[in-house]
Amino acid sequence: MKMNSTDNLIRLSNGQVLSKETIDGDIATINFGPTHPATHGIFQNILTVDGEKILNSVQTVGYIHRAFEKLAERRPYNQITPITDRLNYCSSPINNLGWHMTVEKLLGVSVPKRVDYMRVIIMELARIADHLICDSIIGVDTGALTSFFYPFSEREKIYELYEEMCGARLTTNIGRIGGFDKDFNPVFHQKLKEFMRTFPAAFEEWNGMLERNRIFMDRTRGAGPISAERALAYGFTGPNLRAAGVDYDVRVMHPYASYEDFDFIIPVGVNGDTYDRFMVRQEEIRQSFRIIEQAYNNLPEGAFHAEVPEFFLPDKKDVYNNMEALIYHFKIIMGESEVPVGEVYHSVEGGNGELGYYLISDGGRSPYRLQFRRPCFIYYQAYPEMITGSNISDAVITLSSINVIAGELDA
Amino acid sequence: METFYWMDKLVLVVLLFLISLGIAAYQTYFERKLAAWIQDRVGPDRAGPFGILQPIADGVKMFMKEDFTPMNADRWLFIIGPGIAMFTSLITSAIIPWGPNLHLFGREISLQVAEINIGILFAFGIISIGVYGIMIGGWASNNKYSLFGAIRASSQMISYELAMGISAITIIMISGSLDLRAIVESQHGLNWNIWYQPVAFIVFFICALAETNRAPFDLPECENELIGGYHTEYSSMKLGLFLFSEYVAMFVSSAIMAILFFGGYNFPGMDALKDNPNLLAIIGVAVFFAKIFLLIFVFMWIRWTIPRFRFDQLMHLGWKVLIPIALVNMLITGFVVAFYHHWF
């Protein structure tokens, strides 16, 4: 909190300056975080409050800074995939596949249509999982605890799908540079069909408990609003920006993985408040589901990886029998494949917005520099402005509705 | 006669004390089970068969937990807080008529500890003291979140007491008495007040939710915002008392609601048992408890369904919605009652 020299003025985090006389009562400072139950993840806000009204907020982040970017400079390309898992861990596959696409762009590899469609299915499942958790947390923070459990059961089904596909539930490490290491297997097909059959009803049931409930609407409408201009200035992307009414979506703007083939709408909100963010996410879940249906029903036949033996690990059987494959295998694992020198920026529409990878390669076994565009980190700085003037309850649901993922925030 | 009277009362008091605590304890169990069922889970099932010993385990654990008083806290007030909360919750049950009189040992035994003719006023009086427990506890903790909880609790209770009182007045008008026994007796058979006063019931019910700090009005302790609210700094059995008092309060307020609106221990077809007062009393008590449990179930059911209000919306609801509704309802009732009695 910056005090003016006259000691009589108080500067709010939205730039407004108030005279102390206009504030009745005493000003208190409370620590909102690092271990507050509403800070899912760890970050601290020191709030200056007048009663319950928030006057100012000072943020501290970096509590789980793990030095991703430094780590990525020391690991070969294929070992960076597990690291990207832990960025936005609510939707790891998007991070994985986005990274693979970045490297493919650097290498100039084009993948078969089937890989694109498989990626779309996996990524949209991840988006559903991500939005489900965010929206259920909004429900929990407004006090409807049950709304955490219904979507989580659906999430569990998505976990099962991942498990069938790659062998892990949350930190998936799914796919490889150049495609996937495995095709969809019969159990995956069966489980995906089952998911597609049951999901809409379960989703709408849960949605119906909140969407038009007046208590929920009153709580969320007008909570933590941000205008389109301010959101843009703060570099918002993804659902939070769309809630403010701007239909920016990387999937449409710079299509990747054949997103141009699919028909889907971009839901937008009006005021950029918590209700808008909730509704935009809910609609995006429906749209993602539509995309999955389209992709799955039109899934092309063919190979599930590109033919790039220098970068795509050969099949195990060939490694044992085929000298050439064995050499490629060693080269890839040791990180001795030729990587072009260059730099490339690729971005995908992550759970929280534009998830970008700025990769500089000097031809070595690991990136010279890898910078992640982490949407959370960029938009979380707008939080003080969003909550100034509202009360603690609003601050809580605003925080959960902008879906700040600590892993992505602190890198 | 006098000694017998006191003995009766003593037995009843002890019994009530145990029943209240027992019910409160098993309410926690039931609440956890119900929450689990609503959420497609099983709930506690490892402490004893079906987890039936869960409340006992919790109780023992809390007794043995380190009793912690934060630095800079007001030591005495810190202790008094939970005490008041528990005491006020328990004492209200003294005025509740639990059933028709028993005929035992040639005497008529009343199933009501204190037969005071202003029972309902007593209840309101005690309830308004109840908030002091939370307030003192929250203030004494010397923690900002607790203080927020305490402030929220006190303003919430005061606001909702008004609407609660006004909606209860309609019942007093209909039955013409402040005595809870008389109010129950006036609802003989199925002649319950709920049929005449549905609006008053809804208002009263909402206020009861607020008075017992239950969702959607659990703002004083809502953990997503205030961590633990007024009991953030409490540990061990002091916390236990706070948690328990909430459940006791829920039990007692369900009982009061059952008396005011659902005819207490009255049930349809009770005239058939006129000749057997003891059987009538036993069934009456059972019916009364069934009504209480049903109301408790609704309390819990609501808690696990809907989101909570924001503080200003809660105030708005209390002052601008419930109080006007209760007032209008009271006026209409007044006119109807006056008309019925040919007062003009």
Place this chain on the structure above:
Amino acid sequence: MTNSELSQAIYALFGERIALSEELYDTLVIEVAPKDAYEIIEQLKQDPALSFNFLTLLGGVHYPEIEGRELCVVYHLHSWKNALRLRVKAYLPAEQPSIKSVTSLFETANWMERETYDFFGINFEGHPNLTRILNMDEMDYHPMLKQHPLEDATREDKDDRFFGR
């Protein structure tokens, strides 16, 4: 608008103030002098035809081998109108890495500049609050510089001999 058209437009605007421009993959990259960076980005943002309205990413790179150009600040600009990205680079010497802050153009640069300061020690002039953001305030070096080790030296469960350190 294509990248070549963009390139022409930029040359028309700034002429020789652009030290170098090349197309890397699908993005046009221009290099500018550090003292020009702010103005050029401001004009790129305000020019109605180009309208690079969005700062996607801001970060640093460390090239310890290139003398006089050890540090590099990279701006990723995005023109939504034309769906075009542009990468602007400014190289700084290691002795005095200092560049004008773009927070007055894009508020989003605030934390990104703080992060770059934290990682590389690049000083952004005119930044409202240039302090460490992710690391502890007590830290006395800038960890992303190439000379600093990645690993935590205090761990006991790893034997460095096995991992080539």
Place this chain on the structure above:
Amino acid sequence: MGKIEDLEVINGEGYQLTTLDKAVALARSNSVWPLPFATSCCGIEFMATMGSMYDLSRFGMERMSFTPRQSDLLIVAGTISKKLGPVLQKVYEQMAEPKWVLSVGACASSGGIFDTYSVLQGIDRIIPVDVYVPGCPPRPEQIIDGVMNIHRLVKHESMRRRYSQEYRHLLSEYKIEVTNAENDK
């Protein structure tokens, strides 16, 4: 799985569990209220453990207490950086005795994949850990396994242990002051 009888910390110097001890320990083990100190990925798996499919509430553990005063088990799930270390220690200090610590996942237990300058290489450097759960993140099954191991610990703990010299010594190794336990005695 390590044998519980081997653990010196529990048995101290040969405490014999009395019947009362046993009853209390049994009650405690059935009512362990967790304080989830969830920072990252493991926190999401911990949420899955709370969810309908795995349901930690079967162990009487669904009442999360976010205030350290009321909780018995500190579940540290996720990366703990050096910046966060003091906060974690503070939370541990604030917890009322008896208290246990479950370290969930590779990051909390050892730093895991993040062998970097900013990550604490295992929380056992700042607070005593009772049970480690491997995995990155562990499956809910493993978290439940860890929780059940905690229950086994609790069941075998004497009521006096928390006031013993050994315990005080253990905490002093982590530079944690034992003030409250003394007040209570």
Place this chain on the structure above:
Amino acid sequence: MESLTNRKKVVSDKPMTFVEKLYIPAILKGMMVTFKHILKRRKTVKYPEETREFAPIYRGMHVLKRDEQGRENCTACGLCAVACPAEAITMTSAERTKDQAHLYREEKYAVTYEINMLRCIFCGLCEEACPKEAVFLTDRLVPTQFERGEFIYGKDKLVEPADSRIDITKRQFTGKRTHV
């Protein structure tokens, strides 16, 4: 700001209707939903009494395989250690002597092979890297422990016992190019 695409749709501008303003209908609707769930079958898997089926390719605890004749497959080439992003694998190798031919399949073998299970992130890259079909992840889980030191898994815990083999054929072929 003008629209960037033609796919925009506003989703949150529906005003509250009178019925919705009354609170009660929506609350009752929600309560009906939750009541239905009370009557539904529980989804809980009561672990540890019941267990859920894992995917055959689940990435759990490692195993060092033996071949059909009971010889260890591992040749201590170190590829798994190189491929491990968590740097959890260490090994020392030795040349096989003549009388050890029945123990080790290859000329070289691992004298010690240790995986630090607390560091391991179960990403499966070691399995992918192994050119000798020696190390596999399995659908078994690493048990929790009381002491940190117990997580260094040596060959005694990793090599599959000769008499009780661990079947990993499913994970070798699920979804792969070559089918059995």
